[in-house]
């Protein structure tokens with residue numbers, strides 16, 4: 208501990224007060240204060256207070272789970288901006304996206320980021336699954352977190368797929384046509400599933416509004432919920448740590 | 451005004467003291483904060499060590515994506531037109547492996563049986579694998595099986611994406627730079 212209160216340099220004292228008012232604890236100058244800061248902070252308490260040294264090493268998680276989550280947040284934020292412009296109607300959707308790409312200030316960057324982050328997330332989630340497998344990190348007591356993870360992978364794919372239709376260009380409708388045609392092959396339920404997804408027999412307005420609602424509300428909400436449980440389990444089950 | 455004491459402004463009820471033994475600041479700091487199942491490995495405080503690394507990883511990812519987004523535009527083709535079918539019409543890349551499967555196997559296998567099998571098998575993995583060891587040398591079978599799956603999945607996506615041209619026929623010219631065929635119209 209450094210200078211007692213009163214004798215501290217006023218700027219430092221002010222910073223400490225400011226810090227303390229936000230984090231409810233002093234500057235993290237030692238482990239105990241740092242631990243209490245984490246314990247009593249809404250956002251930080253997603254973490255355990257202490258973690259195994261081996262779990263902090265980049266070589267252990269390769270940052271993949273964390274990166275997947277980061278991309279999810281980034282997609283939520285950029286998606287929000289896109290929603291300011293985008294109207295899910297076959298009459299306007301394409302023009303909205305075109306305006307975003309060529310007219311709106313920073314619209315192109317936001318759209319590009321949303322697109323590339325979506326691709327990246329499919330990759331990071333998949334690689335995260337692979338690292339969990341190769342490290343045997345799904346073994347007891349983490350079996351169920353692997354199951355939750357499986358659903359997260361499916362949600363990630365569906366999120367990406369539902370977003371694919373929204374620009375309403377040739378790439379979009381034909382990729383979705385091909386994709387939803389695959390659903391047809393399921394015995395009995397196949398054609399119904401496709402009809403349900405598309406709200407019709409063709410990729411048209413019915414499909415656009417369904418995909419939009421799934422993409423901006425339903426799937427992100429389910430995904431977020433699953434992530435919260437996933438992280439909670441990571442905390443409670445503890446990190447697997449090094450081999 | 452609350453006194454600022456480094457090492458801990460007294461939490462305003464932040465950590466609820468156990469009712470039997472009210473604890474004050476300094477004592478609180480010395481009580482075990484988490485119940486740990488095993489104390490066999492050295493630990494560090496999450497904050498700031500782990501949080502700092504997460505911040506750096508996030509920053510790196512953000513900068514990388516920003517640079518890519520400045521350089522490379524997301525695709526935007528002609529307005530959707532149901533009367534003009536692009537040739538080939540491809541699913542998004544992560545489903546193009548499935549499309550490739552459909553090219554090779556009857557639809558009921560490729561479109562239904564295989565994907566269901568993969569999903570169900572994946573969900574069951576932790577319950578089927580009864581081997582308690584996490585050491586790679588003890589898990590040869592699991593690792594080999596999973597690696598085969600990974601290679602197949604990647605191969606099918608790569609083939610579907612880069613080796614399938616018009617009418618989804620095999621086409622070497624795609625990767626060799628045939629003009630006009632490298633992206634669906």
Ligand code: HEM
Nearest residue numbers: 268272273275276336344345352353356357359360446447
């Ligand atoms: C949206 C998708 C996902 C997100 C955001 C996510 C996030 C995370 C994070 C942040 C961790 C902590 C360790 C790390 O960073 O690697 C983790 C651990 C874990 N994840 Fe995921 N995950 C996702 C999908 C999956 C999938 C697809 C699986 C497997 C099928 C999975 C299974 C696990 C397991 C078993 C752990 C515990 C690993 C350990 O203790 O070493 N997760 N996840």
